[in-house]
Structures are given as structure tokens and as C-alpha cells.
Amino acid sequence: MSVLKVPTMAEMMAQGETPDILFWVGCSGSFDDRAKKITKAVVKILNKCDVKFAVLGTEESCTGDPAKRAGNEFTFQMQAMMNIQVLDGYEVKKIVTACPHCFNTLKNEYPELGGNYEVIHHTQLIQGLINDGKLSIEGGGTYKGKKITFHDPCYLGRANDVYEAPRALIEKLDAELIEMKRCKTNGLCCGAGGAQMFKEAEKGNKEINVERTEDALETSAEIIATGCPFCNTMMTDGVKNFNKENEIQVLDVAELIANAADL
Amino acid sequence: MLAIIVFAVLTIVGFGFFGWNISKVRSNILLGKEVKRNDQKGERWRIMTLVALGQKKMFARPIPALLHLCLYAAFVITQIELIEIIADGLTGNHRMFHDALGGFYTFMVSFIEILSVLAFVATVFFLSRRNLLKLPRLNMKELAGWPKQDANLILIAEIILICFIFMMNGADEVLYSQGKSHLAGEGSLGFSISSLIGPAIFGSVSEHGLHLIERMGWWGHIAMVFGFLNYLPYSKHFHIVLAFPNTWYSNLEKKGKFNNMESVTAEVKLMMDPNADPYAAAPADAAPQRFGAKDVTDLTWKNLLDAYTCTECGRCTSSCPANQTGKLLSPRKIMMDTRDRLVEVGEGIRKNGKDFNDGKSLIGDYISEEEIWACTSCNACVQECPVNIDPLSIIVDLRRYLVMEESKMPSELTGMLTNIENNGAPWQFSPADRLNWKDEA
Numbered sequence: 001m002s003v004l005k006v007p008t009m010a011e012m013m014a015q016g017e018t019p020d021i022l023f024w025v026g027c028s029g030s031f032d033d034r035a036k037k038i039t040k041a042v043v044k045i046l047n048k049c050d051v052k053f054a055v056l057g058t059e060e061s062c063t064g065d066p067a068k069r070a071g072n073e074f075t076f077q078m079q080a081m082m083n084i085q086v087l088d089g090y091e092v093k094k095i096v097t098a099c100p101h102c103f104n105t106l107k108n109e110y111p112e113l114g115g116n117y118e119v120i121h122h123t124q125l126i127q128g129l130i131n132d133g134k135l136s137i138e139g140g141g142t143y144k145g146k147k148i149t150f151h152d153p154c155y156l157g158r159a160n161d162v163y164e165a166p167r168a169l170i171e172k173l174d175a176e177l178i179e180m181k182r183c184k185t186n187g188l189c190c191g192a193g194g195a196q197m198f199k200e201a202e203k204g205n206k207e208i209n210v211e212r213t214e215d216a217l218e219t220s221a222e223i224i225a226t227g228c229p230f231c232n233t234m235m236t237d238g239v240k241n242f243n244k245e246n247e248i249q250v251l252d253v254a255e256l257i258a259n260a261a262d263l
Numbered sequence: 264m265l266a267i268i269v270f271a272v273l274t275i276v277g278f279g280f281f282g283w284n285i286s287k288v289r290s291n292i293l294l295g296k297e298v299k300r301n302d303q304k305g306e307r308w309r310i311m312t313l314v315a316l317g318q319k320k321m322f323a324r325p326i327p328a329l330l331h332l333c334l335y336a337a338f339v340i341t342q343i344e345l346i347e348i349i350a351d352g353l354t355g356n357h358r359m360f361h362d363a364l365g366g367f368y369t370f371m372v373s374f375i376e377i378l379s380v381l382a383f384v385a386t387v388f389f390l391s392r393r394n395l396l397k398l399p400r401l402n403m404k405e406l407a408g409w410p411k412q413d414a415n416l417i418l419i420a421e422i423i424l425i426c427f428i429f430m431m432n433g434a435d436e437v438l439y440s441q442g443k444s445h446l447a448g449e450g451s452l453g454f455s456i457s458s459l460i461g462p463a464i465f466g467s468v469s470e471h472g473l474h475l476i477e478r479m480g481w482w483g484h485i486a487m488v489f490g491f492l493n494y495l496p497y498s499k500h501f502h503i504v505l506a507f508p509n510t511w512y513s514n515l516e517k518k519g520k521f522n523n524m525e526s527v528t529a530e531v532k533l534m535m536d537p538n539a540d541p542y543a544a545a546p547a548d549a550a551p552q553r554f555g556a557k558d559v560t561d562l563t564w565k566n567l568l569d570a571y572t573c574t575e576c577g578r579c580t581s582s583c584p585a586n587q588t589g590k591l592l593s594p595r596k597i598m599m600d601t602r603d604r605l606v607e608v609g610e611g612i613r614k615n616g617k618d619f620n621d622g623k624s625l626i627g628d629y630i631s632e633e634e635i636w637a638c639t640s641c642n643a644c645v646q647e648c649p650v651n652i653d654p655l656s657i658i659v660d661l662r663r664y665l666v667m668e669e670s671k672m673p674s675e676l677t678g679m680l681t682n683i684e685n686n687g688a689p690w691q692f693s694p695a696d697r698l699n700w701k702d703e704a
């Protein structure tokens with residue numbers, strides 16, 4: 001594996017350089033073993049396309065999303081203001097993130113606290129790179145003809161009306177995109193949002209991720225594509241619940257692209 | 264003359280009582296907190312036209328949408344006829360506009376009759392869907408009792424109203440053809456439906472009987488209309504009025520954006536400012552602020568308008584992931600509880616003054632903690648609602664109250680919050696390790 005180039009903001013500054021874009025890695029992307037692979041896939045794509053980017057590294061901190069969804073506005077705003085101080089200190093203008101929760105919070109909830117940035121989701125960034133001819137996938141790559149279904153993350157889809165970018169990327173793979181019966185605006189949640197990721201579900205008769213995995217299995221796709229580290233975890237657990245790990249894979253769209261482009 | 268007086272009294276009482284009810288509802292809604300919703304007027308008119316008038320979101324399910332549209336069109340267009348009924352009633356005339364409008368009059372009444380037949384079909388469909396097919400979303404436990412009765416009552420009233428219309432027009436058709444109608448002339452009135460079914464049903468009735476049927480239809484019609492008008496503010500059917508303001512005042516932000524709590528911002532800024540005087544007293548006139556919502560008066564007026572607008576259709580609940588997997592949470596119930604509590608608080612304040620306190624609150628007495636903690640904030644309910652209601656923002660404000668005022672939350676969340684505060688991540692990882700992934704294989 002080639003060595004990843006992951007400059008930090010501090011390093012760049014020290015060299016008197018300013019990156020074009022900040023990659024906001026997020027807590028999952030930094031600490032969760034599965035999500036770290038997604039982070040690396042994004043970095044591989046950025047490196048391949050020579051995107052001048054940087055990360056905050058140890059200066060990054062939770063956006064405060066789970067605190068806000070859980071109802072603790074104090075913790076959220078403390079986090080937000082600390083992050084804004086750091087971001088503004090580096091004069092950050094544009095941010096890409098691989099987590100729809102970070103994306104939503106940075107994009108929609110930071111401006112009222114004084115943090116104004118152009119924030120995009122990694123699928124949008126990659127779509128731009130492909131459209132600009134910086135990245136190409138020869139003949140669709142490994143996934144040519146494969147059946148892929150896309151699970152809409154609530155905080156990307158309904159919350160922010162981004163439905164097309166991830167789908168456009170799957171089409172670039174020359175794969176067969178099969179929609180689940182509930183998709184786009186009608187997509188069913190994976191069960192992790194609203195701070196549910198961090199707690200047991202309330203008493204019920206089923207887990208939400210199992211319900212959603214059933215939708216995915218019904219499509220008889222070989223791959224469930226997602227664009228969110230939480231969705232990824234939930235769907236992976238759902239697939240395990242049905243003992244289908246050998247038949248259906250759960251991968252982030254960034255991983256699909258990185259694999260297909262042989263990165 | 265007596266008829267005119269009775270009619271005039273009925274009209275005044277009918278509209279007067281309605282006005283009185285509306286002002287009560289208005290004052291209840293204004294118990295809510297301020298929120299600004301009058302920017303981007305062009306966009307607001309557009310949304311109202313599409314969603315309320317055009318019922319755009321209903322068409323996600325085309326068949327009920329079409330039938331609902333029939334019912335709605337019949338309802339709205341029939342009100343045009345009402346203008347004539349009121350004019351006739353107050354002047355003692357009969358079909359005042361008939362001669363003046365000529366062919367257009369025949370067209371309008373014919374159109375109303377066709378819509379009435381369609382509405383009849385729709386009503387029968389809706390009644391059987393609710394009571395015979397037992398559609399799950401229309402038979403959940405929060406609908407037991409009054410809400411179910413309310414729904415059926417209005418459908419039955421619609422059927423009765425349609426019957427009155429055809430009694431009125433049908434009997435008049437027969438009378439007219441015999442030259443005995445109070446409308447001068449002879450032949451057929453030429454209305455699309457009643458010219459067919461009138462003679463078929465009432466053909467053999469005596470003149471006296473026909474006049475009786477015609478008058479019963481006429482008085483029945485107007486009585487039903489005033490009855491309906493005054494029933495509205497107590498019923499989920501209020502949505503036919505409130506759908507319009509409610510969609511106009513829609514949230515125009517991205518659905519993922521939760522509102523910023525400015526009261527918190529002020530305090531956080533103070534906490535983070537090294538130069539702030541920690542002992543500075545809060546301004547004396549600052550009212551003690553409650554964070555989040557414990558009761559309906561802590562919600563915004565838009566939340567309260569939402570509650571009155573809710574049609575109890577359950578589209579939100581049937582799309583809710585928590586509800587689908589057997590959790591207690593039902594966004595429709597959130598709206599119904601909010602409305603019920605608001606009516607209670609409003610009555611209490613009117614009787615006992617502004618400081619009314621019955622020791623009850625929305626969270627706890629109406630909505631349980633278990634319900635609100637089951638929400639994934641997925642926005643499916645918001646997306647689905649045909650009249651742009653936002654149950655999620657109420658859920659969030661209730662959570663805020665529990666967390667910030669009472670420190671009550673599932674224990675895992677306490678841990679998650681502590682982690683964020685201590686090490687900047689919801690899990691227990693050291694911030695120093697944030698970039699370790701870079702060098703891991």
C-alpha cells in the first residue's frame with residue numbers, strides 16, 4: 001500500500017501554505033475501525049487527484065452533533081465555538097466531510113454561531129473530481145455489472161436534499177443500481193441518528209437496522225453502498241443478523257470508487 | 264317573514280359562534296413562544312399553493328389523494344351555492360341567481376352536483392377503509408375513542424349533506440316540471456344529476472310532499488353547513504382551514520437544521536470569554552428562562568398551529584422507523600397530545616388567569632420519556648406530512664428540557680456527553696490519538 005499523504009493544517013501553515021479544502025474526518029472516521037477504512041479511501045482519492053487538502057488532526061474535536069440531537073445545547077455550542085475558533089484561526093473556507101452528521105452540523109448549524117464555510121459531502125467532492133476529469137474509472141473497474149443498492153443517510157438525503165451525487169458515482173462504476181422499495185425522500189432510517197448510535201433502542205419488536213437490512217436484501221444486491229459511517233455500522237450489523245456476510249457487502253461509496261480506480 | 268327571521272338568527276348565531284371559537288383557538292396558539300416565519304414571502308405563497316391548495320404531498324399515494332381531492336373540491340365549490348342560499352334566505356326569494364346567470368347558473372349547479380356524487384363515492388370509500396378494511400394507520404391505539412368518532416362523524420355528515428342537496432334539487436326539478444316550483448317557469452331545470460334522479464325518486468310524490476322535501480333539503484343543507492362550521496374548531500377537520508396558514512408558515516430551512524438556542528449562546532459566550540465578569544448579575548428584567556419545553560407554552564406558536572392543523576391521518580406515524588419497529592413513539596400522537604394539552608391549558612388560563620397551573624405538563628402527563636427517546640431524528644414524519652407539520656421539533660424541545668433542566672436521559676447518553684466534554688469525542692478516546700489512523704495499516 002502506498003503511503004498516505006495526510007498533511008495537517010498546522011504543518012501546512014508552518015510551510016506557509018494554505019490548502020484548498022479541509023478534510024473534516026469526524027469522530028467515527030478517526031476512531032472507529034470500520035470508519036477509518038472509509039477515511040483512508042477518501043484520502044487515497046484526494047492523493048490520487050492531487051487535491052491540496054489538510055486535516056486538523058489532533059486539533060479536531062466532535063462537531064457536537066450527538067449532543068445537540070440528544071438535547072444538550074450547552075455541550076453542542078461549546079464544541080461548536082471551540083471548533084469555529086480553530087477553523088477561523090486557519091482561515092478555513094471550504095470543508096469536505098465523509099460523515100453526513102458532521103456535514104449537516106457544520107453546514108447548517110455553525111453559521112448562526114459565527115462559523116461560515118462552504119461544506120460538501122465527500123460524494124459531492126468525488127463527483128466533482130470525476131466530472132473535472134481528475135479521476136477516471138477505466139471500464140467501470142471491479143464493480144462492473146454488479147448489483148448495488150444505495151442506502152440514503154437521513155442527514156444527507158431528507159435533511160439536506162442530496163440524493164444524486166452518491167448515485168451518480170455508483171453509475172460511474174458501470175454497476176447496476178437497484179433501488180430499495182423505500183428510497184430517496186422515502187428512505188428508511190438505519191436507526192442510528194438522533195444520538196441513537198450511542199444508546200440501546202427503546203423497547204419494541206424489532207431493531208430498525210434489521211428492518212432496513214430486509215429492504216436491502218429484498219433487492220438481491222451484492223453490495224449495500226452507504227455514505228455515512230453510522231449507516232455503515234448499522235447495515236453491517238443488520239447483514240450479520242441475517243448471517244449474510246458472505247453474500248452481501250456493506251461499503252461506503254468512497255471505498256467503491258477507490259477500489260474501482262485501483263487505489 | 265318568520266322564515267326570514269329564523270334564517271337571519273341562524274346565520275348570525277352560526278357565524279358568531281364560529282368567530283368566537285376561532286378567537287379562542289387563536290389566543291391558544293399565541294400562548295406559544297415567538298418564532299420568525301414571515302421572510303421569503305414569494306416562496307411561502309408558492310408552498311401554500313402547492314401543498315395546501317394543490318395537495319401536492321397527498322399525491323404520494325394517488326388513489327386516496329384523488330378521492331380526497333373530490334371531497335375537497337365538492338366542499339369548496341358547494342360553498343358557492345351557499346351564497347345563493349344565504350341571499351335567498353335573507354330576502355325570501357327562491358333561486359335568486361337563476362334568471363340573472365342563465366346558462367352559467369345551470370352549469371354551476373350541474374358541476375356542484377357532479378362533484379357531490381364524486382364526494383359521495385369518496386366518502387363511502389373512506390368510511391369503509393376506516394371501518395371495514397381497518398387500514399392500520401387509521402386504527403392505531405391513539406385514535407381509540409373520540410378521534411375515531413370524530414373521523415366517522417364528519418364522513419357521515421358529508422353523506423347527509425349530499426342527500427340534502429339532492430332532496431332540494433330533485434324535488435324542485437319535479438315541481439318545476441309541473442310548473443309548481445317557486446321559480447317561475449316550466450320544463451326541466453336541467454341540472455346534471457337531479458334532472459335524472461329527481462323524477463325517478465320523487466316523481467310520484469304529491470305537490471305538498473314535494474314542497475316539504477324541497478324545504479327540508481334547503482334547511483337541512485344550511486343547518487349542516489353551520490353545524491359543520493362550528494364543529495370544525497373541535498375537530499381534526501379544522502385542517503381544511505388551517506392547512507393554508509400552516510403551510511404558509513412552513514419551515515424553509517433544511518430539515519436537518521435544528522434551531523439555535525440563543526439563550527444558550529449567550530451563556531456559552533460568557534463561559535468562553537476570559538474577560539467576562541463571572542459575578543456579573545443577570546439583568547434584573549430577564550425572565551427566568553426555561554431551556555427546552557416542559558409544557559405547551561414553552562413551544563413556539565408554530566408548533567401549536569401545527570397541533571391544531573394535524574389531520575390525524577397517520578402518514579407520519581406509518582413512516583416512522585421507531586413506530587414501525589414497535590416502539591411507543593408515534594409522531595401523530597405527539598401532535599394530538601400537544602393539541603389536547605393546549606386546549607386544556609387554554610381553558611385553564613381563561614378560567615383562572617395567566618398563572619394557571621394544574622401541576623400537569625406535556626412531558627410526563629401526556630408524552631412519556633420513553634416515546635421521545637425512541638426518535639432517530641430521521642425527518643421521515645416531517646417529509647410525509649401532507650400539511651407540513653414538524654413533529655420532530657417538538658420532540659427535540661422536550662428532550663432539551665429533560666436534559667438541560669432535569670438531567671434526565673438514558674444513562675448511555677450521559678456517558679456520551681461526558682466523553683464529548685472531556686475528550687472531544689462521543690467515545691472514550693484520547694484526542695491525542697485522533698490522527699493515529701494515518702499510520703495504521
Ligand code: SF4
Pocket residue numbers: 579582583584585586592593594637638639640641642643644645654655
Ligand atoms: S423524526 Fe423521529 S418521530 Fe419523526 S419519523 Fe423519524 S424517528 Fe419517527
Ligand code: SF4
Pocket residue numbers: 572573574575576577578579580594595598647648649650651652654
Ligand atoms: S402530523 Fe401530519 S402526517 Fe402526521 S397525522 Fe398529523 S397531518 Fe397526518
